[in-house]
Amino acid sequence: MSIARLWAGHPAPDLDESSVERRSHIKETVQHESRVRGIRIDRLTPADLADELERVASLGAGSLPHLRALWRKATARAIALRHIAIDPAIGLPLPKPASAPANRVYKNGARRPLNNSLTDAQLVTLREEVKVRHPQQRLDVGDLIILGSYTGLRINEANSLRWEDVHLGDERSFLIVEGQVYGSGTDRRWEPLLKRESSRRMVPLPPAAVELLQARKERAAAARRGAKASDPALRFVFPTQSGGVPDTVTARKAVRRKLDRAGFPWATFHTLRRTVERQLMDASVDPRVIMAVMGHDPATSWASYVDHKSVDVDVAARALA
Template sequence: MTLDLYRADLGGRTREWLALHPDERRRRSVQACATKDVEALWSLTEAHLSLYGGSGLLASPHTFSAYRTGIRQFSQYAETQALNLLRLTPDDAQAYVLALLAQGRKIATVRGKVASASALYKALRWAGATDTAPFVGVRVPKDHEHPLTKNPPYSAAVLRRVLGVVEERLLSACGRERERLLRARTLLLLLAHTGLRIQEALDLTWEEVHLDEDEPFLTVRSGKGRKSREVYLSDRLVMALRLDRTLPRRRSHTAGMVLPFRTRAAAAKLLKPLFERVDEQGRVRSDWRGCHAFRKQTGTRLYEALHDFAAVAEVLGHADINTTRAYVRVGGRRAGKVMRDW
């Protein structure tokens, strides 16, 4: 019998790189670059992010997943262009940006890919594999399109229709189908009535749900920066959560969690079909814009009621009020009401 390092969790995988002698860490990193071994390159970067990233081990699974995808795609690009990863130049890095833009990638996506590649080179420098920093100073064009134009919030009409579809189907549903619809209603209301990030909703535990208070609320601790905040609940959401709590749990790894699934893909799979509709020409259309559009809808609705960016930022968990401004666009609508009376 032989002993091996524990690698089941992020901390264990990080300790594996830390346990290496610096010469061995460098050797493995150089070899991974020579063969463009995506798994090894990601493993090194993951360890460095866990140690020296802004949130370290507390970064969300989505963050790590996005970086992993970015490093895989950069490695594939380097392979097709026959680039030497250890000798990459700033011109090579800028050419990568040009290639991404030429593919029609959105500017926000390009920034994410550049951040992933930059993280890889920080890890390589940490491992002593190279001294080069090709992505320092790389220029990505500014995105002048308003975030609400690129991905607008759901309208109140769409949300009413979707929730109405769920309620109508619940009247005749039974068994597993009824459970699925009840969970879909809970998730819809959780996102639309609280403005939670989808990862915050997925991470929510029943210990953080306070339904028996005079003013029921959630304690949200899993947002960006691991900050804690309280979010108060609508009566409709309270009723949905109380009913959801009585539903059976069939998977032990979700015990204590509000939602019985752990991934964004599972959440989208549950909700996306509910947003399909048939138009006047009999064609199937979809109003689905992803989970983040619920958050923008909440921000816009709150601002229309409160006219207070600080209050909206507190609910959404934004540290910078300027971030909240990107979630709210009501000026044009309010101005339009005035201008019609001119």
Template sequence: MRKRHQKGSLQLRKIGGHKVWLLFYYENGRRRCKTIGAASKQFTKSQAEKAAQDILTVVNGRIAQTQEQPLTFGQFVSDVYLPFCKQYRWKKSTTMTSEGRINSHLVAAFGSRELQSLRRQELQEFLESKAAIGLSFSIVDHLRWDLRSILELAAEDGHIERNPACSISTPRRAVAGEKKVMTRENVATAIRALEFREALIGKLAIFCGMRPGEIFGLKWGQVANDHAVIRQRVYRGLVDTPKTKRSVRKIGLPPGVVTDLASWRTVSRDTGVDAWVFPSERSTTPLSRDNLWRRNIQPKLAEVGLGWASFQVMRRTYSSLSREAGADRKVVADQMGHGIGVNLDEYTITSLDQLTAATVKLEAYLLETAERPKEVL
């Protein structure tokens, strides 16, 4: 833990052609810099050192006073961690999901506890209890990551000697749900069941691998004859930049989707470059993903036995069926805005027919090799 008393660092720097005395020190876990004064015959190094000492006396006094009041987990999260993440780490969409999760689960459990009192065993038991009540693997795993991140920052700031969450793990009982994909027959059934607009949205997810936020964030100026340009996305009504750097991309559009987009354009009220492809009734805002799914898509899919489908299932279907159709895996990953590893591990599901075909192919090869007569020398 950082000591209450610090000597700081007095440095002579050249700024704008003039030499200036600068004092560097730490307060509230951040490195600070304060200008002492311009170096001159009238303001010598000894004078700068005395001025620096006067400043550090005040700073060290504030730090000592603050440390007399033990910092709680809740105070650190609200005063330090969340402001830091919102300003430097998180996108708006990440803030919307992470802040609520942290407050609902972690602050609710440990908010009044002093940071120094938290121990690895109880943090692991906390995760075990969350898994035991049936929370999904994804939520429990995110809580583990949140604890590590929060306490790592607390350690960096000197509030705790070491991070007790470094070695905690996601409980084995937190089983990830089945990653479902649609078959070719499922896709055809879904498209037939939906109205034209909703079917087009489904095709952009299934045939083109687009995220729902990218679909509803699409503007007519980004749609070309054979491709679309992804520049923004919509998440819970907020227009934001794409999810990752890879997400800013051009995506290919198959002929059928191009034809459907052209038909949709002819009946759209506004087709200007800044107009939404799928606008709300007010036209000035994009269509709400959740409302559309709940009112127009999910009920229709449920009627044909596909109520289990979701936008994530559709996107996973694009990846899996593209592989089954023989598409290059790098091309598929680029189309989805992913790295190859993420695409194969998280989005591509191998069908039973493919698994069986692989074993049949290997068996035939091995038997052919075993039965092949040896050459006579």
């Protein structure tokens, strides 16, 4: 009520220090001068309060939701006392905390670097380290990570690959991205749906990726000899450990653990995608080819003349070889 009276132009009552009980267990706070304190409440505007929130946020002082709640109580009391008819604090949005990319921290405690891509030397190290099978890791995602480092696929796209999407030839090898696995639990299923139409694309494979996929296909066939062709373990490139339809949630967690153990706690699967894009740019590959291979949305740039069907994406495979 004292805040409402003060905003209404009434003087604040004198505080009797002798009547104040000192509570040593309560953390002392630092007082900050408020720029809305001297404004009469009938002249206070939402813009005044919004500016004050921005100022307090820039100082890093106090809890903004708590401050807004105090204002709401004061303005509600002022309305009850008929000092104002409209509440200037209602619907007041809180300013979003500014967080530069370099200051972001992942859940594992690692800071995200500003340039979140791997150097060529780091890429070589990563590909070797993820081949090491940790005894406590049930789902081995080493091949998944290595394939991502050669193709720039999104993690859902890579984890949902079917063998019918993989075309391995003597002269030309490539992947077709046509859909991905949706659902959770026993309801997981592959569907020909993608977030954007530009994600439906052909991705060329460099020789190292071809060797990886050939070896993986042979191992899968040997392990499931006699199984039906419809068996998920034979249908998908990266089935679950038990041979079921790929589980993206499980794969994401396994990738995180694998990257941590490989010595790259700051890297994610998307880091591999950024690395492939950097390599293509460093090789002076036509931006239209990069967009076609990466599956970027042409609506954001090059919209007037990019045609994914008219570019030679095999140039990317030669650049990544």
